[in-house]
Amino acid sequence: MASRPTVDSPVVPARVGYVPLLRTPGAWRFLIPAFVARLPYAMLTLGIVLLVFDTSGSYGTAGAVAAVAAVAQALVGPQTGRLADQFGQSAVLLPSVLVHAASVGALTALALGHAPVWTLFATAATAGASVPQIGAMVRARWVARFDDRPGHLSTAFAFESVTDELTFVIGPVLATAIATTLAPAAALATEAALTVVGGLVFAGQRATAPVRHPRTAGGQRVSALASPGVRLLAGSFLGVGTVFGAMQVSVTAFAKAQGLAGMSGTxxxxxxxGSMLAGVLYGMVAWRRSARTRLLASYALLVLGCSTLWAMPDLTALAAAGLGCGLAIAPTLITGYTLVETLVADGAKTEAFTWLTGAIGLGLAAGSVAAGQLIDLSGPRTGFLVPVVGAGLGLVALVTLRGLLRGSTSRGRTVASGGGGRRGSLESRRVSATLD
Structure with missing residues (x-):
């Protein structure tokens, strides 16, 4: 008779292909509008950089304004996720998309009118704070659908990471193309329009939304950050965010210095x-190494890839180095989301995913500001030192505190067992399949 799976001898869940996953009833009804609504997330920061630089002539100012939007998103996003867990996704999305569109419009008007910088900061903060947390909400829908099937859930997380990366392939190219062929203001107008259309249609797909978990009188609120493992993962995702932020500003400046400003988005x-390709392949493999080991390995590769960017002589070489660096991004994010899903109770799933997304946004802000300042002081090449430092610090934290991820196994089982015997058993199997 087969032995019972344990933490020390993890069971590898059967990997489910992407086609069977996408045949899940109702999946396409929320995936298509979700993609439309997520695309602006990859356009907002770059769109702000292009617009503010065009009106101010300073990469430092442009990076700072973009950073304010990213910081606001990182700080307010988890609160939005918490409200979505409590009141439902639609109730949160409807006001968010409308406020976001109005804020982006105000930011654009103020920038074109050469208003004081502090007004740009104020409107950028509102625009960032109102960014709809679509990615976290989609992941919460997959969890609600496949909570008892780890193979399906792992593939779903891989698919979501690939979708994220696809938006970061299309978004910057789209924003740059619109900004250079029409005007930087048109790029932000497109971002706002896509947010409204995609967000409202996604909000209307109530049948696939996870069950609300309203607070009861005298009940204790479940906090995603109560888990040390979640805090560690959020810190490591902060390092990934610095790579995104510094790359956006540095690539833009480097391309302009080479006389090829229109190629920055490409x-x-x-x-x-590169990240999208790695995500597709990663989701097709039934991994036998633990998720913790895979996270450390992919993060180390990310640091190694980032260390080559500053030395590239031209855009072609930079694109090749960026491709190699990107290959480590998706495996890192997929594994991180897989780990964090097991660390919190059902009433905090969306919040937990949003903390990771928010950490990326916060790192993006730090990377944008640091790279912008370095570029203004010493030229575009120095901006590529920021990803090395940011990702390097994230790797140090993961290696030093990796025991927190091992210790989270018992926590995941304890959290789940509160819902009943069958639920606890299912959670135990999922934890055993994904952690050490």
Missing amino acids: VYGVFAG
Whole structure:
């Protein structure tokens, strides 16, 4: 008789192909509008950089304004996720998309009118705070659908990471193309329109939304950050975010210095394309190494790839180096989301995913500001030192505190067991299949 799976001898869940996953009833009804609504996330920061630089002439100012939007998104996003867990996704999305569109419109008008910088900061903060947390909400829908089938859930997370990277392939190229052929303001107008259309249609797909978990009188609120493992993963995703932020600003500046400003979106798209390719392949493999080991390995490769960017002599070489760097992004994110899903109770799933997304946004902000300042002081090549430092610090944190991820196994089982015997058993199998 087969032995019972344990933490020390993990069971590899049967890997489910992408086609069977996409045949899930109702999947396409929320995936298509979700993609439309997620695409602007990859356009907002670059769109702000292009617009503010065009009106101010300073990469430092452009990076700072974009950073304010990213910081606001990182800080407010998890609160939005918490409200979605409590009141439902549609109730949160409807006001968010409308406020976001209005804020982007105000930011654009103020930038074109050469208003004081502090007004740009204020409107950028509102625009960032109102970014719909579509990615986290989609992942929460997959969890609600496949909570008892780890093979399906792992493939779903891989698919979501690939979707994220696809938006970062298309988004920057689209934003750059619109900004250079029409005007930078038109790029942000497109971002706002896509957010409204995609967000409202996604909000209307209520049948696939996860069950609400309203607070009861006297009940204790479940916090995703109560888990040390979640905090560690959020910190490591902060390092990944610095790679995104510094790359956007540095590639834009480097391309302009080479006299090929219109190619910046394409070069950044190659970087994101490498991540997308790695995500597709990663989701097709039934991994036998533990998720913790895979996370450390992919993060180390990310640091190694980032260390080559500053030395590239031209855009072609930079695109090739960016491709290699991007190959480590998706495996890192997929594994991180797989780990964090097991660390929190059902009433905090969306919040937990949003903390990781918010950490990326916060890192993006730090990377944008640091790279912008370095570029203004010492030229575009120095901006590529920021990803090495940011990702390097993330790797140090993961290696030093990796025991927190091992210790989270018992926590995941304890959280799940509160819902009943069958639920606890299912959670135990999922944890055993994904962690050490």
